[in-house]
Amino acid sequence: MEHSSGPLNLCHVLTKSIIINRTHMLVHATALSALIYYRASFFFSESKSRDRATTLACLTMFLAELGLSFLWLLSQAFRWRPVRRTAFPKRLPEDKELPPIDVFVCTADPDKEPTVDVMNTVVSAMALDYPPEKLHVYLSDDGGSTLTLHGTREAHDFARWWLPFCKRYGIKTRCPKAFFKEEEDGEGIGMSSENEFGSEKKIVKEKYELFKERVNEYRKRHRGDSSHTSRDHPPTIEVVRGNVPDEVMQAHQDPMPKLIYVSREKRPSHHHHFKAGALNVLLRVSGVMSNSPYILVLDCDMYCNDPSSARQAMCFHLDPRLSPSLMLVQFPQMFHNISENDIYDSKLRPYFWTGWYGMDGLKGPVLSGTCFYIKRESLYRKPVQEGK
Numbered sequence: 001m002e003h004s005s006g007p008l009n010l011c012h013v014l015t016k017s018i019i020i021n022r023t024h025m026l027v028h029a030t031a032l033s034a035l036i037y038y039r040a041s042f043f044f045s046e047s048k049s050r051d052r053a054t055t056l057a058c059l060t061m062f063l064a065e066l067g068l069s070f071l072w073l074l075s076q077a078f079r080w081r082p083v084r085r086t087a088f089p090k091r092l093p094e095d096k097e098l099p100p101i102d103v104f105v106c107t108a109d110p111d112k113e114p115t116v117d118v119m120n121t122v123v124s125a126m127a128l129d130y131p132p133e134k135l136h137v138y139l140s141d142d143g144g145s146t147l148t149l150h151g152t153r154e155a156h157d158f159a160r161w162w163l164p165f166c167k168r169y170g171i172k173t174r175c176p177k178a179f180f181k182e183e184e185d186g187e188g189i190g191m192s193s194e195n196e197f198g199s200e201k202k203i204v205k206e207k208y209e210l211f212k213e214r215v216n217e218y219r220k221r222h223r224g225d226s227s228h229t230s231r232d233h234p235p236t237i238e239v240v241r242g243n244v245p246d247e248v249m250q251a252h253q254d255p256m257p258k259l260i261y262v263s264r265e266k267r268p269s270h271h272h273h274f275k276a277g278a279l280n281v282l283l284r285v286s287g288v289m290s291n292s293p294y295i296l297v298l299d300c301d302m303y304c305n306d307p308s309s310a311r312q313a314m315c316f317h318l319d320p321r322l323s324p325s326l327m328l329v330q331f332p333q334m335f336h337n338i339s340e341n342d343i344y345d346s347k348l349r350p351y352f353w354t355g356w357y358g359m360d361g362l363k364g365p366v367l368s369g370t371c372f373y374i375k376r377e378s379l380y381r382k383p384v385q386e387g388k
């Protein structure tokens with residue numbers, strides 16, 4: 001990668017949106033003022049036709065209107081000064097100068113969060129376009145399930161095929177499940193199955209099917225085997241090496257990101273604090289094992305849908321102008337499998353595509369709990385300066 005003198009990122013103020021938003025606010029505020037004036041004049045007028053029932057009805061409506069107007073007023077902050085940001089990953093320093101990243105994936109229940117899907121998220125994180133020796137993926141299993149541990153080993157084996165395949169063909173969708181679905185739906189990169197890509201895709205698909213089969217087989221065979229429960233189990237930490245024998249491993253010498261399975265100790269007598277407790281344990285475990293200065297947090301059903309996200313995040317974290325006051329770089333969540341007839345906006349578009357741009361313009365969005373690259377240092381107290 002070449003150095004370049006341009007900035008690593010740009011912040012664009014969305015002038016057109018600002019003009020439209022503020023004009024709309026003005027019109028809306030004028031209409032509201034007229035309404036409030038109309039209601040108020042009703043109460044101050046000395047009309048004899050006003051009986052108690054009419055007054056009560058008008059008062060109730062007026063209070064409701066005042067309440068809604070207040071809510072409207074508060075939400076206008078999000079539309080006041082929206083901004084967008086562009087990152088220039090090509091301007092980042094060389095790979096060897098990039099900082100390491102720890103990825104935290106949390107799962108809690110192999111019945112509610114199917115193991116194959118969780119592993120798809122894990123594999124998509126391992127396949128990020130980032131130097132593999134600088135990427136460490138930690139999977140926290142709050143269920144303490146042997147199925148998840150077994151699935152992690154199987155995922156590691158499958159990643160040996162998947163990672164080189166993605167790298168060689170510049171695959172954009174690095175979650176295997178999503179990639180094969182796109183290929184089936186004809187939305188893939190459209191190369192014929194006759195060529196080299198096609199034949200390799202076929203092999204990788206077979207490996208993926210085998211991986212799924214083995215995980216599901218294990219689930220069937222070992223159901224109810226364990227004496228532990230998700231609420232009462234000892235700790236387990238394993239640097240996952242997979243099930244592949246050494247000879248086969250030597251044949252695939254491509255370096256891979258480290259994959260670490262962590263299941264913290266849980267006892268009924270101690271509160272476990274759900275995901276927050278799991279993240280705290282991952283912070284401590286990773287602090288001893290890799291201690292990377294940046295951390296990506298993912299829910300187990302939030303796969304990485306853009307392999308360049310790590311480099312994009314670094315365009316902000318490594319920017320000397322921004323970095324001292326920057327805690328995290330957050331990506332919006334995207335939802336699939338939502339009904340075509342959805343009337344509840346389950347994709348949360350106003351939140352991610354309006355609210356966030358607005359909040360960023362007012363000094364930063366809220367933390368949404370997943371899909372963010374956070375600076376480890378920002379989670380600890382500021383180091384005390386020497387001599388003070």
Ligand SMILES: O=c1ccn([C@@H]2O[C@H](COP(=O)(O)OP(=O)(O)O[C@H]3O[C@H](CO)[C@@H](O)[C@H](O)[C@H]3O)[C@@H](O)[C@H]2O)c(=O)[nH]1
Binds near residue numbers: 107113
């Ligand atoms: O005891 C627990 C409970 C949950 N989780 C994990 O936490 C994540 C989020 O939990 P989920 O039940 O899926 O919550 P959602 O409502 O889908 O998630 C949103 O809301 C959560 C807080 O309520 C945030 O933590 C999430 O990041 C945010 O996406 C999942 O990966 C779980 O496996 C644990 O690790 N341990």
Ligand SMILES: [Mn+2]
Binds near residue numbers: 299301
């Ligand atoms: Mn969830």
